[in-house]
Amino acid sequence: MRRTLIHDLDDLQHEHGYLRREDLEGLARRSRRPLYEIQGLVSFYPHFRTEPPKPYEVTLCRDMSCWLQDGTAQAESVEATLSGREDVGIRRVSCIGRCDCAPAASVNERACRMQDVVDLVEGREVPPLPAPDQPSRRIPTTLPQIATRCSARRWPARSRRRR
Numbered sequence: 001m002r003r004t005l006i007h008d009l010d011d012l013q014h015e016h017g018y019l020r021r022e023d024l025e026g027l028a029r030r031s032r033r034p035l036y037e038i039q040g041l042v043s044f045y046p047h048f049r050t051e052p053p054k055p056y057e058v059t060l061c062r063d064m065s066c067w068l069q070d071g072t073a074q075a076e077s078v079e080a081t082l083s084g085r086e087d088v089g090i091r092r093v094s095c096i097g098r099c100d101c102a103p104a105a106s107v108n109e110r111a112c113r114m115q116d117v118v119d120l121v122e123g124r125e126v127p128p129l130p131a132p133d134q135p136s137r138r139i140p141t142t143l144p145q146i147a148t149r150c151s152a153r154r155w156p157a158r159s160r161r162r163r
């Protein structure tokens, strides 16, 4: 199998628990790729960290499927509940690949429903997620369903768009 920058970044993160700036610069020199390209990869993939991890690393998905399932409000609720805890790091990230359980999150890289994050951090049992290939009835799958969901939400004001 051909090694890619992703493999190198995985190895570096495994070595130190996160990606240090000097490691990224070293990788850029060795691979003869610009540093901004490597930083772009790091910021695109939600499992990469650029700061030392805390005992509980929580990621909250902010992408479309989760947003349609009220993910923004649930994420704010999780952040409010866990705010002030030194042992919990919370990040909002792009899709974590569990759109079927939207709104989705993860605790220490274990995928879960966003509503279960606080229970997991506090050590309580939560119901397991269905296998990824099981169909879910909660996600709109047809264009009319999606349009109905979207029209119920507020879109960014027109004044913010460039003319």
Ligand code: FES
Pocket (backbone or CB within 6 Å): 061, 062, 063, 064, 065, 066, 067, 094, 095, 096, 097, 098, 099, 100, 102, 103, 104
């Ligand atoms: S959009 Fe949230 S898990 Fe895919």
